[in-house]
Amino acid sequence: MFLARGRLCTLGNRPKFLKTICASKILGLSTSACKAVVWSRQAKHSLGWGWGQDIVAVRNEATVLLPEIWAASVAVFSQDLSAQDPVPSSGMEWVELVHSCVCERDLIMLVTVVPRHCRSQPPCTLHRPHYPDVWSNTSLDCFCEDIFQKMSLKFKNAKRIEGLDSNVWIEFTKLAADPSVVNLGQGLPDISPPVYVKEELSKIAAIDSLNQYTRGFGHPSLVKALSCLYEKFYQNQINPNKEILVTVGAYGSLFNAIQGLIDEGDEVIVIVPFYDCYEPMVRMAGAIPIFIPLRSKPLDGKKWSSSDWTLDPQELASKFNSKTKAIILNTPHNPLGKVYTKDELQVIADLCIKYDTLCISDEVYEWLVYTGNKHFKIATFPGMWERTVTIGSAGKTFSVTGWKLGWSIGPKHLMKHLQTVQQNTVYTCATPLQEALAQALWIDIKRMDDPECYFNSLPKELEVKRNRMVHLLESVGLKPIVPDGGYFIIADVSSLDTDLSDMKNSNEPYDYKFVKWMTKNKKLSAIPVSAFCNAETKLQFEKFVRFCFIKKDSTLDAAEEIIKAWSRQKF
Numbered sequence: 001m002f003l004a005r006g007r008l009c010t011l012g013n014r015p016k017f018l019k020t021i022c023a024s025k026i027l028g029l030s031t032s033a034c035k036a037v038v039w040s041r042q043a044k045h046s047l048g049w050g051w052g053q054d055i056v057a058v059r060n061e062a063t064v065l066l067p068e069i070w071a072a073s074v075a076v077f078s079q080d081l082s083a084q085d086p087v088p089s090s091g092m093e094w095v096e097l098v099h100s101c102v103c104e105r106d107l108i109m110l111v112t113v114v115p116r117h118c119r120s121q122p123p124c125t126l127h128r129p130h131y132p133d134v135w136s137n138t139s140l141d142c143f144c145e146d147i148f149q150k151m152s153l154k155f156k157n158a159k160r161i162e163g164l165d166s167n168v169w170i171e172f173t174k175l176a177a178d179p180s181v182v183n184l185g186q187g188l189p190d191i192s193p194p195v196y197v198k199e200e201l202s203k204i205a206a207i208d209s210l211n212q213y214t215r216g217f218g219h220p221s222l223v224k225a226l227s228c229l230y231e232k233f234y235q236n237q238i239n240p241n242k243e244i245l246v247t248v249g250a251y252g253s254l255f256n257a258i259q260g261l262i263d264e265g266d267e268v269i270v271i272v273p274f275y276d277c278y279e280p281m282v283r284m285a286g287a288i289p290i291f292i293p294l295r296s297k298p299l300d301g302k303k304w305s306s307s308d309w310t311l312d313p314q315e316l317a318s319k320f321n322s323k324t325k326a327i328i329l330n331t332p333h334n335p336l337g338k339v340y341t342k343d344e345l346q347v348i349a350d351l352c353i354k355y356d357t358l359c360i361s362d363e364v365y366e367w368l369v370y371t372g373n374k375h376f377k378i379a380t381f382p383g384m385w386e387r388t389v390t391i392g393s394a395g396k397t398f399s400v401t402g403w404k405l406g407w408s409i410g411p412k413h414l415m416k417h418l419q420t421v422q423q424n425t426v427y428t429c430a431t432p433l434q435e436a437l438a439q440a441l442w443i444d445i446k447r448m449d450d451p452e453c454y455f456n457s458l459p460k461e462l463e464v465k466r467n468r469m470v471h472l473l474e475s476v477g478l479k480p481i482v483p484d485g486g487y488f489i490i491a492d493v494s495s496l497d498t499d500l501s502d503m504k505n506s507n508e509p510y511d512y513k514f515v516k517w518m519t520k521n522k523k524l525s526a527i528p529v530s531a532f533c534n535a536e537t538k539l540q541f542e543k544f545v546r547f548c549f550i551k552k553d554s555t556l557d558a559a560e561e562i563i564k565a566w567s568r569q570k571f
Contacts, residue, residue: 164280168531175516176525182558185515185525187334187488189399189550194454196443197398201436210435216427217419218246218407219434225441226392226407232448234380242412245419246434248426250364250406253391253418254281255425257360257408260417261389262287266325271311273532273541275334275362282328290319291534294336303470304481306338307373313347320351326358327351329378332365335490335532335546337483339373349381358414359384364393364406365486367455370463373484379410386411389418394437398454399550403433462487465549465556472560473547476567487550490529494543509542518545524562 157165169186176183204210217223223240231238238244247253254277262268264286270278272293282289294309329348331340340348352359361378369375379388389410395401408418447453451460466482469489473480479492493514500513511528519525529544549556 160284160286161280164283168276168527172515172519172525172527175519178519178523181519181523181525182555182562183525184547184549184551184555184559185527187548187550188401189487190552190555191399191550193399194440197400197436197440200439201432204432204435204439210431212431213428214431214434216423217241218244219429219431219438222246222434222438222441225438225445226409229441229445230409233377234385236385238409239412243409243415245408245415245422246429247406247408247422248429249395249404250362250391250393251277252404252422252426252429253389253406253408254278254360254362256418256421257389257391258282258285258287260421261358261360261414262325265323267321267323268325269316269319269327269357270534271328271330272534272537273335273529274328275330276531278328279534287325289534290324291537292316292319293537293540294338304479306333306336306481306483306485307341309336309338309481310344311347316347317351320355320357322355324355324357326360328360328362330362331378332363332368332375332483332485334365334486335488335527335529336481337486337488337490339369339375339484342376345376345378345381349378349384352387353383357387359388361388361390363390364396366392367397368459368462368487369485370459370466370483375485386413389414394433398437398440399458403430403437405429405433405437462550465551468556468560469547469549472563476563481544488546488548490544490546492543493545509538511542511545515545522562522566524559 172185175181176185214220218226218240220240223244223246226244226246227238227240245253245256247256258268258281262282262285266285266287267290268282268287270282270289270291272291279289292311292315294311296304297308297310299308327348329340329345331345332338333340348359351357359378363375363377366375366377377390379385379390389408392407392409394403394405394407408415410418444453444455448455451457466487466489470480470482473489473491477495479495481490481492483489493511498514498517500510500517502517509528509530511530515526515528526545526547528542529546530538530542532546533541551559
C-alpha cells in the first residue's frame with residue numbers, strides 16, 4: 001500500500017466521492033475495489049464505509065451529519081508498489097503525510113484498495129501484511145485517530161482564547177436577520193447620519209492622495225480636530241501627535257490599551273454589567289478580571305432609573321490591592337444607560353490614586369446624555385490625567401458605526417505603548433474615513449453652542465425616542481429602567497411569566513430563552529443582558545433584556561404594533 005504519486009491528492013474544496021473513484025480508475029483500479037472511510041475529528045468516530053457505489057451513500061450520510069464542515073481532503077491509496085514512489089516506513093510518517101494535506105479541515109476520506117479476500121472485513125480489522133510495522137493489528141480507525149490527535153496539537157486554539165468562542169452578537173444577529181423581525185437588538189442606528197458627514201466622505205473619495213495610507217497613529221487633520229475639540233473639556237492642551245491615537249473603532253482602542261498596558265497575572269476591575277468584549281480582552285492579555293456588580297436601590301414606587309444602580313463604595317474598595325493594574329469604566333453605561341455622577345467618579349478616582357491604578361474610561365456615548373444629567377470625564381479629576389486612557393467613537397458620535405473609527409486620548413507616557421500595539425497589528429485606519437470625520441468635526445466644533453450642532457441635536461432626538469420606548473414597554477407589563485444616557489433601555493421581563501418550555505436549550509439563562517422566544521413568536525428582537533455578565537452574576541441579571549432605540553420612527557412604529565398586539569393578547 002502506498003500514497004498515489006507519492007503524495008495525497010486533494011480534489012478541490014468540496015471534492016465529490018465520484019471524483020475519487022475516477023482517480024482510482026486512473027490508477028487502473030476497479031471501482032468495486034475501493035473502500036471509503038469518512039472520519040470526523042469532532043464526532044471522534046467513522047461516519048461510514050462502503051464498497052463501490054456504496055461510497056456515495058457514505059458521502060450523503062456525512063453531508064447530513066456535518067454539512068457545515070463538509071470540505072474533505074481526499075487520500076488515494078494503491079496496493080500496487082512502484083519503485084519511484086516513496087513508501088513511509090512507519091505509522092508516524094503516514095500520519096505526517098496525511099496531516100500535511102488536511103490542515104484544518106475536519107473530514108478526511110480515505111479510499112483504500114484491498115485484496116478481494118479482505119472485502120468482507122470492516123475497517124477495524126483491515127490489515128496490511130506488506131507493512132507489518134504500520135498496519136498489522138492496527139485498525140484503520142486507529143490510524144485515523146492518530147491523524148487527528150496529531151492535528152489537534154498544531155491546530156488547537158491558543159490558550160489565551162480558550163473558552164472565548166461564544167459570542168452573543170453572532171447568535172442573536174443571525175436570529176434578527178429575518179426580514180419579518182423588527183430588530184431592536186444590535187446597537188446599530190437605522191437613522192440617517194448627518195447629511196454633511198456623508199457629503200464630506202463623497203468629496204474626499206474623489207481626491208487621489210486621500211485613497212492611500214496615512215500616518216499610522218492618526219491622520220494629521222483628524223488628530224488636530226480631536227485635540228481642538230477635547231481641549232475645551234480637559235481645559236488643557238492635548239498634543240495631537242503624542243496624546244491621541246486613532247483606532248479601528250472603540251474596540252481597537254480597548255484592545256490597544258489592554259494589550260499595551262496590562263501584563264499576565266495583573267488584576268483588572270470590571271464593573272458588571274459590562275460591554276461583552278471587556279472580559280475576553282482582559283483574559284487574552286493573561287490578566288485576571290475582578291468583577292463588581294452595580295446594585296439597585298429600593299424603588300419606593302417610583303420609576304426605575306439607571307441612576308438607581310450604584311457601586312457600593314466599601315465593596316469597590318475591597319476589590320483594589322497591590323495587584324490591581326486597572327479598572328475599566330464605562331460612562332454613559334452600556335447596557336444600563338447609567339451616567340456616573342461627579343461624586344461616584346471621585347470615589348473611583350481616589351481608589352485609583354491610592355493603589356496607583358490605571359483607568360481605562362470607555363466614553364463612547366459621551367454626547368448622548370439626557371435632561372438633568374451631565375457627563376464628567378474622570379481624566380479631568382485631580383491626579384487622574386496621568387493614569388487614564390479615555391476612549392471615544394466616531395460611530396456613536398455621528399451615527400456611522402460602519403466607519404469603525406475610534407480614538408484614545410491620554411498622557412504620552414501611556415499612549416506610546418498603545419501606539420506600539422497599533423503599529424504592529426492594524427498599522428493604520430482608512431484615510432478617506434479619517435479625513436471625512438475630521439471635516440465633519442470641524443463643522444460641529446465651530447457651532448458647539450448651536451442647537452443644530454449634532455452633539456446637541458442627537459440627544460434631544462433620542463430622548464423623545466427613549467420616552468416612547470419606556471411607555472411601550474410599560475404598556476405590555478415590562479418594567480423598564482429609564483436610561484440617563486446612551487441609546488439602550490433594559491427591562492425586567494419576569495412579570496410576563498412567559499411559557500418557555502418549548503425552547504430547546506434548557507441550560508441557557510432565562511433571558512436568552514426569552515429573547516429567542518420573543519424573536520420567534522412576536523417577531524421582535526432584543527439582546528439578553530446576562531450576555532454582559534460574568535458567570536457568577538448572570539443570575540442577578542438574567543430577567544433583563546436590552547432594547548436599542550436609535551431607530552427610525554417607522555421601525556419604532558412597527559415595534560409599537562407588535563407590543564400593542566402582545567398587550568391585547570395578554571389582557
